[in-house]
Amino acid sequence: MSYEAIRKATGASIKQIQYALTTPLTPRTDRRGRKPSQFTDEEKHRIARAFSDDPIARKLKWEDLRWYLEGFDRFKDQAFITAMRDAGYQRKVLPRRIKLTPAHMQARLAFAREQLALRPRPEDWEKVAFSDETWATNSHMWKRWLTVHEVEDIEAWASIRQKPHGWMFWAIICGAVKAGSFVWEKEYGGINSEKYQRYIVPIDYQFIMEKREQGTPVVFQHDNASSHVSNATRAYMTGLGIEQLTWPANSPDLNPIENVWFWMKNWIELNYDVEALSKTALRRAILAAWEAVPRDWLLQLAHSMPGRLQKIIDAEGKLIPY
Incomplete structure (x- = not known):
């Protein structure tokens, strides 16, 4: 099925579908072989939805994001950060838009x-x-930090500057x-x-x-x-x-x-x-x-x-x- 067909069938956004299809299904482990803190599937969808619909969510530091999004208070700061990284998210400095001819x-x-x-x-x-x-x-x-998923292009968010x-x-x-x-x-x-x-x-x-x-x-x-x-x-x-x-x-x-x-x-x-x-x-x-x-x-x-x-x-x- 195409992304558009899945969107019509499920009601999810294209970004949510892209995220669901590209996120690893099996839990990742840290260097010591331990399973890090994990989001449930429902929590993953809520975070993806927040990043899709609410620009403020992308700007917040992860320590603040867990309080901004309702229902994530079961995590401590470091556990939430670990779960975000495990889910494929990164914090990046939004680049200047420099166009070279x-x-x-x-x-x-x-x-x-x-x-x-x-x-x-x-x-x-x-x-x-x-x-x-x-x-x-x-x-x-x-410094214009933003949260982006590993499948997203940071350049696409330059308009937020x-x-x-x-x-x-x-x-x-x-x-x-x-x-x-x-x-x-x-x-x-x-x-x-x-x-x-x-x-x-x-x-x-x-x-x-x-x-x-x-x-x-x-x-x-x-x-x-x-x-x-x-x-x-x-x-x-x-x-x-x-x-x-x-x-x-x-x-x-x-x-x-x-x-x-x-x-x-x-x-x-x-x-x-x-x-x-x-x-x-x-x-x-x-x-x-x-x-x-x-x-x-x-x-x-x-x-x-x-x-x-x-x-x-x-x-x-x-x-x-x-």
Whole structure:
């Protein structure tokens, strides 16, 4: 029978049918050979129905999901987590929807080849200052975790992404150095070329001049946001003597500071009750997380660049894990 025929005969949704037909019938065992906690067939159908009909259910951590769904209080937290995994579910970070055109991939490939020839050694990348900004909110969803079944495609849920509200945090890393940081104040409004030059570029300039006085020239990296690559910004930074690294579009996988954002957000969630943070407390938590970032790890991130570039080449310009 087709899925549609089964749906008409049973009244179940297509997702429930797909789940029922792809879930193993025999219990799985853990590494010690013990049977983990199991859902009954009725409980499996209820969970699948909740994920099909209620988007909130997919967003909740499993420790909270067992209280959100009525009738699962017979499980303790770890037993419920084990049962969810045994049923084929996973918690995944919802990916950014990054679309690469053939032109994007060719530009990324050319950049990787050029830079790997120019800076082939890990230590060569200690002289590149990487910058970026991130949004941080008082919600666990700032990383956009979702529950998906092993037969589902995480990309199919990209439409659930929500623009977060909180603080925009900007920073520079260079080798093992935290080269500068900035919290974008609410009264500044949206960012544009003029504001980028007024608030951010002076931090770049101060660090780069200090390194130059020490005899270490530094190249500055930022992505292709309009405020970064406008003619006015480029001319202004060139006039200040700041050498800028031309960056390929849609390439967060190449920027090691993206790893720093994930580290900081995990650190805050481990050390604070995120959802209870006021805006002021959240700001303090962001700065504390930045201060806690290990400097030796920053150096490892800088040294990872030749490997990242080689992966881009091997992938023919496609996105790589980061």
